[in-house]
Amino acid sequence: MYQGSCLCGDVTIEINGGIESIIHCHCSKCRKSSGTAYATNGFVARAGFIIKTGQEKIGYYEMAPGKKRHFCKVCASPIFSSNDASPELLRLRLGILDTDIVERPMSHNFMSSRASWDDLDAELPQYDGHEPSRAGR
Ligand SMILES: [Zn+2]
Numbered sequence: 001m002y003q004g005s006c007l008c009g010d011v012t013i014e015i016n017g018g019i020e021s022i023i024h025c026h027c028s029k030c031r032k033s034s035g036t037a038y039a040t041n042g043f044v045a046r047a048g049f050i051i052k053t054g055q056e057k058i059g060y061y062e063m064a065p066g067k068k069r070h071f072c073k074v075c076a077s078p079i080f081s082s083n084d085a086s087p088e089l090l091r092l093r094l095g096i097l098d099t100d101i102v103e104r105p106m107s108h109n110f111m112s113s114r115a116s117w118d119d120l121d122a123e124l125p126q127y128d129g130h131e132p133s134r135a136g137r
């Protein structure tokens with residue numbers, strides 16, 4: 001069982017079952033909705049997805065008919081997306097997870113629409129927190 005919560009903590013979720021087809025999506029829609037270089041998404045079964053608290057705080061943006069992106073109305077955290085064409089599945093935004101998972105991402109997708117500054121440069125320095133030059137900002 002996996003657990004997750006939004007930034008403000010009002011929405012808490014539980015996932016019973018695994019997460020399938022985890023990918024890093026660099027498409028422009030995921031970049032805009034997450035505010036980052038890419039979003040990491042995976043399928044979970046709707047039957048095993050439980051909203052423990054904050055159901056009434058969840059709003060959605062219907063991007064196309066039947067395709068909804070659900071988010072916390074208080075803190076704007078992306079939580080999952082749904083598609084009426086495949087109602088048995090939800091597309092989880094993995095950033096909301098609080099527990100570790102056994103599954104791992106399998107690919108970077110929509111690389112043709114990635115941001116020009118998103119170069120996946122594994123050679124860049126790595127820090128556990130902010131970069132040292134960030135102090136005070
Ligand atoms: Zn929230």
Ligand SMILES: [Zn+2]
Pocket residue numbers: 025026027028029030031039110
């Ligand atoms: Zn995407």
